[in-house]
Amino acid sequence: MRHLNKRLLLLIHLALASLLCASIACAMESEDCLGCHSEADEVGEELFINGTTFDTTAHAEMGCASCHESVTDEHPDDGLTPSKASCQDCHDTVFEEYSLSTHGANASCSDCHNPHTVQSAVEVSGFDMNGQCASCHEIAETVRTHEEWLPQASLHIEAIPCITCHTGSEDYVITMYLIQRDNNSRYSDFIPASREDLEELAGSESIQTIVDADNNGTISIAELRAFNGNPKYKNVRLWGMMTPETVTHSYQILDNRWDCSFCHASGPSAMQTSFVAFPHNGGTYSRLAVEKGAVLDVLNGTPDFYMMGATRSKWLNITGLMIIAGGMVMPVGHGTLRFFTRKNREGKGH
Ligand code: HEC
Ligand code: HEC
Ligand code: HEC
Ligand code: HEC
Ligand code: HEC
Ligand code: HEC
Ligand code: HEC
Structure with missing residues (x-):
């Protein structure tokens, strides 16, 4: 309609x-x-x-x-x-919804969209979505205000586009982006890998084959495991973000986003569907589906993305939920104020 x-x-x-x-x-x-x-x-x-x-x-x-x-x-x-x-x-329809929202008076359509570069929500990366907000809401400042109630605020903001918490957008999935060490230096930060970087890495193959080794258009847990363990890709990781498939413009502060269990104890349902997104030259992305449940298989599938309370490991879930219930912060080191400065987190599943 x-x-x-x-x-x-x-x-x-x-x-x-x-x-x-x-x-x-x-x-x-x-x-x-x-x-x-x-x-x-x-x-x-x-x-x-x-x-x-x-x-x-x-x-x-x-x-x-x-x-x-x-x-x-x-x-x-x-x-x-x-x-x-x-x-x-x-x-x-969008105009009406947006105008009625609490944000309607704060920014116009063109403040967030350039009419000459518009793309659909699934083609825009979570980083770029947050970039749209960052032109007015400085990320460091946002982390500071959210830290007052949200542990690991920096990590949350790097792993969840603002609109996931601040609009009625729905149908969440986990979208994973390839990130790599800046300059390939062992101690440098991670940044989103560009198309050229990935083409270089893939050599004569298509860039999808970096993760989808058999190039059949879907990514299995076995392929993820092989990717994670391949020394050739030691400077490349998958960065997961919880992105909405259906975007709305109903900006607001939603009470249930205070509630940690909205995400952490939602159990397998929200975590069943995941994708790996590959960049195109123009800055857009296209995605390949990942075998159902890969994100739940944190030890094998997605070692760099771990939603406490929603994994297949009962032990991790119980620890995670205890931490959330006790309001404690997990001892994994503090998030920093720059995107992709998180250190190697491989040890956390042990
Ligand atoms: C969907 C509608 C739409 C289409 C299609 C479109 N424009 Fe625009 N254009 C706009 C709007 C709206 C603005 C004003 C943007 C603003 O206020 O920030 C604009 C602004 C501009 C500007 C001023 C500079 C700028 O970027 O703000 C130029 C030049 C321009 N358009 C040229 C073009 C050309 C050339 C094309 C075709 C290649 C084109 N436009 C296609 C809607 C459109
Ligand atoms: C011969 C080169 C040329 C062509 C062809 C051309 N433009 Fe322009 N356009 C310009 C220049 C130069 C300006 C700045 C004019 C000025 O500032 O007085 C301009 C200004 C504009 C602006 C105004 C931006 C503003 O300041 O608000 C828009 C919109 C625009 N062009 C759209 C178009 C569209 C749409 C077409 C095709 C139908 C087109 N132009 C074809 C050279 C061109
Ligand atoms: C505060 C920022 C913001 C404002 C203001 C805004 N949008 Fe959006 N809009 C987004 C984000 C973020 C997305 C997700 C995709 C993207 O990043 O482009 C989106 C997506 C869209 C989509 C694609 C939806 C889909 O399902 O793929 C349309 C169409 C759209 N916006 C139109 C508008 C119109 C029209 C206005 C003004 C009435 C507007 N937007 C105002 C941030 C904004
Ligand atoms: C002349 C009609 C027209 C105007 C004016 C117009 N759009 Fe669109 N727009 C469309 C159509 C048609 C589509 C494609 C179908 C759809 O997504 O609904 C579209 C799609 C989009 C998308 C999604 C892109 C995608 O690939 O799905 C965004 C975002 C968007 N428009 C934003 C804007 C913004 C912001 C403005 C004002 C600066 C604007 N549009 C002005 C007709 C228009
Ligand atoms: C053009 C500037 C601009 C952009 C871009 C922008 N905002 Fe805002 N936003 C404001 C202003 C101004 C306020 C009101 C003052 C304040 O609270 O900082 C505001 C307030 C808010 C609030 C406070 C609660 C409310 O709704 O009243 C939220 C949440 C918010 N913005 C989210 C976002 C998100 C998410 C994005 C990106 C998708 C975004 N904003 C993009 C200017 C902007
Ligand atoms: C995990 C969910 C979540 C994420 C992600 C999130 N927010 Fe918030 N945000 C909230 C909640 C809940 C509040 C209400 C907290 C309060 O009133 O103290 C809030 C408050 C705000 C406010 C208004 C009060 C303030 O602290 O200034 C703004 C502006 C805002 N957020 C912007 C953003 C932007 C921009 C992003 C992305 C960079 C973002 N938020 C990401 C949940 C979130
Ligand atoms: C909108 C969904 C959402 C909400 C609401 C939310 N989280 Fe998270 N949380 C996530 C995501 C996504 C991650 C990042 C997973 C990753 O990248 O490994 C995360 C990570 C964490 C981590 C870090 C785990 C680690 O391995 O470093 C802690 C601790 C945490 N959340 C606690 C909380 C608490 C406490 C609350 C409530 C105040 C909360 N979260 C609210 C989605 C959410």
Whole structure:
């Protein structure tokens, strides 16, 4: 229904755009626009649009002119400022939900989204989602305020996109991203591995084969185990984040996110589904499904991701729940204020 409405709107929009074009004889296609706007030295940084990235977005289908209807053939010599569609015109449901939320007055759609680079929620990494918030909510400051009640606040914020706790988004899964040591130096921090880094590592194979060794499109626990133990990949790890599949814009402070058991004792159900996400050059990700239950098999499957109270090890669960109930912090060293500075945590399962 939601989608039907949007398709209809899009059709109406395209029809209007072509009518407009007919009346003012505009011939400029997206390609023509990008001829200038994808050249930074032609138009300057401010007006630069990355054409390759734009082409991968859902907005590319509509073309530049459907959002900048008033652009004429004489542009830019006509000296007129082109019109800019508002998001509300096409995304009325999201707009309404967001406007009603407690955050509606704090930031506009364009504060979090660039209309020329939009991607669907599953293609955006958890890091980049938090990057959208960080432009106003400095991470170090957020860690500081959350630390007052949340142990390992830094780790939590690195492992949970803000929107998992601050919107009614749902259908949580564990998405794992490949991270690697900066400069391959033994003591340096971990950062998200780029496409080029992974291509180098994979050699002549596709980058998926780093984890999906038999390249059959799904990742088994045996493949995860082999990846974790492969010395060739000693500088690469999987970083798990608890991401929503269904994103809403109902920003709020949810009482049950205070409740540690919302995640930690939710048991296997939330942890059943996981993916490994592989980066593309434009900054988006695509995912391969992991065998059900891999995240629960913390000792073999995902040694770097461990949700107390939700693993297959009864002993770990009991210790974990005791720690949560007692409000104690696990002695695994404190999180630091930079992403991916966590030290080797291999010892924790012992
Ligand atoms: C010949 C090069 C050229 C082409 C082709 C071109 N533009 Fe521009 N565009 C410019 C320049 C230069 C400016 C800055 C004009 C100014 O500041 O007066 C501009 C400004 C704009 C702006 C205004 C940004 C603001 O300041 O608000 C928009 C929007 C825009 N262009 C969209 C388009 C679209 C859409 C197309 C295709 C239909 C297009 N342009 C084609 C060169 C071009
Ligand atoms: C889905 C609608 C949409 C499409 C499609 C779209 N734009 Fe935009 N564009 C906008 C909006 C909205 C803004 C104003 C953004 C803001 O206020 O931050 C904008 C701003 C701009 C600007 C000003 C600089 C900036 O980034 O804010 C330029 C230049 C521009 N667009 C060019 C283009 C070109 C060229 C294309 C096609 C390749 C295009 N736009 C496609 C909605 C769109
Ligand atoms: C002319 C209509 C139109 C306008 C204006 C428009 N969009 Fe879209 N947008 C679409 C369509 C159509 C889609 C693809 C179908 C869908 O996701 O509903 C889309 C998809 C998206 C997506 C998801 C991308 C994906 O791959 O699923 C985001 C995020 C988005 N738009 C944000 C915005 C923002 C922010 C603005 C305002 C700056 C905006 N849109 C303006 C029509 C529009
Ligand atoms: C405070 C930040 C923020 C604001 C403001 C915001 N969004 Fe989003 N939006 C997100 C995040 C985070 C996602 C997850 C995907 C991503 O990061 O792009 C998302 C996803 C989306 C999607 C894709 C949903 C999907 O299921 O794939 C659409 C469409 C969208 N936003 C439209 C809008 C529109 C329209 C507005 C303004 C009414 C808006 N957003 C305002 C942060 C924001
Ligand atoms: C353009 C700036 C901006 C961006 C981007 C932004 N925020 Fe905010 N946010 C604010 C302001 C301003 C306030 C009100 C003052 C405060 O509490 O810091 C606020 C308040 C909040 C609050 C306090 C509770 C509430 O809703 O009243 C939460 C939670 C929040 N933001 C979450 C987020 C998340 C999550 C993101 C990213 C998806 C985000 N914000 C992105 C500006 C922003
Ligand atoms: C584990 C769930 C969780 C995560 C993850 C989380 N928050 Fe919160 N956040 C909360 C809860 C619960 C509160 C209410 C605490 C209070 O009122 O002291 C809160 C309060 C806030 C507030 C308002 C009060 C304050 O402390 O300033 C802001 C702003 C905020 N969060 C932003 C963020 C941002 C930005 C992120 C991501 C970088 C984030 N939060 C991640 C659960 C979370
Ligand atoms: C929104 C889900 C969520 C909520 C709410 C939540 N946690 Fe967590 N917690 C996680 C995730 C995800 C991790 C990180 C797992 C990883 O990366 O190994 C984590 C990790 C931890 C760790 C560190 C374990 C380790 O191995 O280092 C402790 C301790 C912890 N949580 C305690 C708590 C307590 C106490 C609360 C309530 C005040 C709480 N959590 C609330 C999701 C949550």
